Amino acid sequence: MLVSENIKRQMEETGWIRRMFEEGINMKKIYGDANVFDFSLGNPFIEPPDQLIRAIIDTLNDPVPGMHRYMPNNGYEEVREEIALYLTELYNLPFKSDHVYMTAGSAGGINILLKSMLNSGDEVIVPKPYFMEYRYYVESHGGIIKLVSTDDRFQLDMDKINSAITPKTKAILINSPNNPTGVVYEEEKLKELASLLSEYRKRGHKIYIISDDAYRKLVFDDIKLPNIFKIYDLVISATSHSKDLALPGERIGYIAISPKIKEVKSLVTALMFSSRALGFVNAPALFQRVIGKFQKNSVDILDYQQKRDFVYNTLIEAGFECVKPRGAFYAFPKSPMKDELKFVKIMQEEERILVVPGRGFGKPGYFRIAYCVPFDKIERAAEGFKNIGKRYIKKG
Amino acid sequence: MISKKISESMKGSSWIRAMFEEGERLKKLYGNENIFDFTLGNPITEPPRALKQELIRLITSQEKGMHRYMSNSGYEDVREEIAAFHKERTGIGFTKDHIIMTVGSAGGINVILKAMLDPGDEVIVLNPYFVEFKFYIENHGGIMRLVDTSEDFHLDLDRIKDAINERTKAIIINSPNNPTGVIYSEDELKSLASILKGYSSDGKKIFIISDEAYRKIIYDEIKFPDIVNIYDDTVTIISHSKDLALPGERIGYIAISPKIKDAQTLIDAAIFANRTLGFINAPAIMQRLVKGFQKNSVDIKDYQKKRNAIYNILIESGYETVKPLGAFYIFPKSPIEDDIEFIKYLQKYHILAVPGTGFGKRGYFRLAYCVEMDVIERSASYFKEAIKDIRP
Numbered sequence: 194m195l196v197s198e199n200i201k202r203q204m205e206e207t208g209w210i211r212r213m214f215e216e217g218i219n220m221k222k223i224y225g226d227a228n229v230f231d232f233s234l235g236n237p238f239i240e241p242p243d244q245l246i247r248a249i250i251d252t253l254n255d256p257v258p259g260m261h262r263y264m265p266n267n268g269y270e271e272v273r274e275e276i277a278l279y280l281t282e283l284y285n286l287p288f289k290s291d292h293v294y295m296t297a298g299s300a301g302g303i304n305i306l307l308k309s310m311l312n313s314g315d316e317v318i319v320p321k322p323y324f325m326e327y328r329y330y331v332e333s334h335g336g337i338i339k340l341v342s343t344d345d346r347f348q349l350d351m352d353k354i355n356s357a358i359t360p361k362t363k364a365i366l367i368n369s370p371n372n373p374t375g376v377v378y379e380e381e382k383l384k385e386l387a388s389l390l391s392e393y394r395k396r397g398h399k400i401y402i403i404s405d406d407a408y409r410k411l412v413f414d415d416i417k418l419p420n421i422f423k424i425y426d427l428v429i430s431a432t433s434h435s436k437d438l439a440l441p442g443e444r445i446g447y448i449a450i451s452p453k454i455k456e457v458k459s460l461v462t463a464l465m466f467s468s469r470a471l472g473f474v475n476a477p478a479l480f481q482r483v484i485g486k487f488q489k490n491s492v493d494i495l496d497y498q499q500k501r502d503f504v505y506n507t508l509i510e511a512g513f514e515c516v517k518p519r520g521a522f523y524a525f526p527k528s529p530m531k532d533e534l535k536f537v538k539i540m541q542e543e544e545r546i547l548v549v550p551g552r553g554f555g556k557p558g559y560f561r562i563a564y565c566v567p568f569d570k571i572e573r574a575a576e577g578f579k580n581i582g583k584r585y586i587k588k589g
Numbered sequence: 590m591i592s593k594k595i596s597e598s599m600k601g602s603s604w605i606r607a608m609f610e611e612g613e614r615l616k617k618l619y620g621n622e623n624i625f626d627f628t629l630g631n632p633i634t635e636p637p638r639a640l641k642q643e644l645i646r647l648i649t650s651q652e653k654g655m656h657r658y659m660s661n662s663g664y665e666d667v668r669e670e671i672a673a674f675h676k677e678r679t680g681i682g683f684t685k686d687h688i689i690m691t692v693g694s695a696g697g698i699n700v701i702l703k704a705m706l707d708p709g710d711e712v713i714v715l716n717p718y719f720v721e722f723k724f725y726i727e728n729h730g731g732i733m734r735l736v737d738t739s740e741d742f743h744l745d746l747d748r749i750k751d752a753i754n755e756r757t758k759a760i761i762i763n764s765p766n767n768p769t770g771v772i773y774s775e776d777e778l779k780s781l782a783s784i785l786k787g788y789s790s791d792g793k794k795i796f797i798i799s800d801e802a803y804r805k806i807i808y809d810e811i812k813f814p815d816i817v818n819i820y821d822d823t824v825t826i827i828s829h830s831k832d833l834a835l836p837g838e839r840i841g842y843i844a845i846s847p848k849i850k851d852a853q854t855l856i857d858a859a860i861f862a863n864r865t866l867g868f869i870n871a872p873a874i875m876q877r878l879v880k881g882f883q884k885n886s887v888d889i890k891d892y893q894k895k896r897n898a899i900y901n902i903l904i905e906s907g908y909e910t911v912k913p914l915g916a917f918y919i920f921p922k923s924p925i926e927d928d929i930e931f932i933k934y935l936q937k938y939h940i941l942a943v944p945g946t947g948f949g950k951r952g953y954f955r956l957a958y959c960v961e962m963d964v965i966e967r968s969a970s971y972f973k974e975a976i977k978d979i980r981p
Contacts (some may be wrong), residue, residue: 195851196858198707204861236658246651247825263631263836297692297868304867312592329865333752399590456590463591466599470724472695491656518712534866
């Protein structure tokens, strides 16, 4: 009665996350922060690039009148132009300022996009394991989420995607580099996806790819991220500067609409309506102002790669099975016990290691390690992983 | 590719765009300075100097972790400070747990509605009204019940009573009001409270959602009645867009009254909604910034002078209008019945205004006087001529 039934149900479903989180806080109180190995949160401890902070200071010391006022809902024209130039170079397609829409992070971007596109009952395909919030985003706007399993390397499984498509399918929401697996979708797979979707398009059924690019710059081993905008026409990406510029708390990112989509004008008008109606109104003004100049920058990727190497090697040495992550800052090993929730609790109790069970990503039997923590934390946790391996993983 | 519902909502407001474009055309033709644009609630006022200095201090400090995620409800110390401010003012036991930092009041209202509404629940909104309320309610499966206010834009309690049914979940109050500038008196709010109390029984209650975006912009030394002191089941929505002139930065908060029975359940649901609607948290640096400025505001005297100027111009020219006591809007009667026609007509006199139809109230128009004083002063003769020519 007091709160919405829908919210109540959603909160109950995820109640165990809260309990785990509280248990973690409790442990930190008992053992001290330094002695708890918290790999549960995707909240990087890295600081934004110095030049970016300096650019903000310069802006504030030389203020433009009205710099904290409302601007058009899609953001400052000159910032969108800067980003469009960058995207043109990056994707080799003629992005204009109209193709760029400033948002409150990618979470804000995906929400206004889904609100703008979905009719009640429309379906959105999401490959799993997946970032659980997608479910809420889709359901908030009357959509239905259709989860589709990936293959054993967490790559897209075209047969499964094909069987999940119905006349109600409006979009497929992909996230590469992926949270929680760290996998980068291979160019071949994306091309197969494009040709599958193109088949439907020929028959008059347009299916959009919504590409959550929050981790786009965090790729390792000199991998080049496939150019999704070249591979398929109907692509809209949501980018965030939470990870690449380490500004998660400031809520800044943007939507990029493919220049190959013809209805750009009406989509932008709809996005403007949706950002007002949902209460975002516009992306925060201050960070918008400088972000255009930092499109090519990013936090130190090599630092993340070293951490990836260390975590991955530790896991393998300890006897875990794990697909090698190629990006983001997550690893998603298999749990040695079928009931990964039980295993996660064991790691917590025996080695004070906090991770998130795979069911939090729609994939029981696995767990997620977020290694966006100081290096020494990872090093000191290595012993714990090895101990666990000795105790719970059967060799051979 | 666009949702049908959105296409329809957008169609309904196509005349706004037409008007806006005509305004832009006039500005190009005659120059910005020769057009009197009273359409936008986007104040020209700059944030207080001390606040600007604090922002520079904050960002320069480069304190570790200051741009990271924090808990979805916002920084604890910021919420503590805000809770203390509410406690001091109202005498009610607000703690940090009752405060949730949000992306402005638009974000805050969406969050609280998402937390409260089941499909088909009704929310009463008083007409004339800020049209976005309708979209906020419909976003979350609710139904808006519009209830007319009295002649002078105050609460019409009989009509409100008539509109209540078993699906009524909340009533949104916006005082000082956009678009009328009216402030509801303590007495009328008390009467409203006693009506609403009559409908509360086991587990059933009607919330007041009090949108107080303009609460610090009040004139003539009026004391603003705190609704939370009048009615227990109150959720207050605050924005710093107007009082600290930070609309583009998207910062505000929800204050959930400790007097709500089982308030914690509502708090948890609101925090969850803040996350899952994609806000995640209110912008980090702005949270820290507004912490020390709860008692501050932009220069209210300046707005009062502008209110006086525009009110006098309108009365002297022969327009009928209720005198606004707050916010920066005035809502005069259109001299002809068709307000959209009248707005087009005003454009001939280089005056841009919003028709009352845009606020659910035909036959009126809204002027936002958060513009330079000079613009108001120079517009006087044009207002005069416009009404003289239409009513010779």
